[in-house]
Ligand code: HEC
């Protein structure tokens with residue numbers, strides 16, 4: 001691990017340094033549950049579960065009918081199954097903020113890694129459209145791989 005990756009791991013709450021899946025050090029935990037993967041990649045890629053804390057997933061799953069301006073609601077059984085999988089496969093904040101962040105792209109480490117220039121590039125580029133389109137720049141994003149490529 002380079003120093004920069006160690007800093008990033010710290011920002012992610014040691015999700016990289018002490019991985020949830022023991023066989024892979026450098027990978028952010030991806031979505032491996034088939035239902036979550038299917039339902040949460042209908043409009044965008046399935047964001048790796050390791051990139052948000054449990055309370056953030058909880059908040060996202062509690063507000064699907066108004067999900068970033070879209071109605072992403074599901075039937076109650078699917079909502080509960082996905083909520084439980086996301087929450088059980090991410091790390092909780094020890095002291096959760098009053099309003100846990102709902103965007104990876106809002107997190108401090110993310111802004112530090114990307115900088116305002118990249119946000120602008122993403123917004124104005126046809127084919128990217130938004131910094132939230134991780135895969136446009138990180139081919140392995142859905143698999144949890146963000147190495148320099
Ligand atoms: C109906 C379409 C739709 C579905 C289905 C959907 N989303 Fe989204 N999601 C969006 C839109 C639109 C955004 C905002 C994207 C942007 O700003 O470019 C978004 C953004 C997000 C973000 C924030 C990305 C960032 O900027 O860091 C997360 C996390 C997220 N969705 C999780 C989920 C999860 C979990 C599910 C499955 C339960 C899901 N989404 C299903 C439309 C959807």
Ligand code: HEC
Nearest residue numbers: 008104105113118122130131132133134136137146147148
């Ligand atoms: C417009 C292109 C672009 C988009 C879109 C983008 N990134 Fe990045 N990202 C970069 C660049 C460039 C870097 C810095 C790469 C480097 O220096 O290794 C970076 C760095 C990172 C790193 C740190 C990698 C490391 O090894 O230190 C992570 C993690 C990351 N991005 C995650 C994401 C996620 C998650 C999304 C979507 C929510 C995203 N990125 C969207 C371009 C982008």
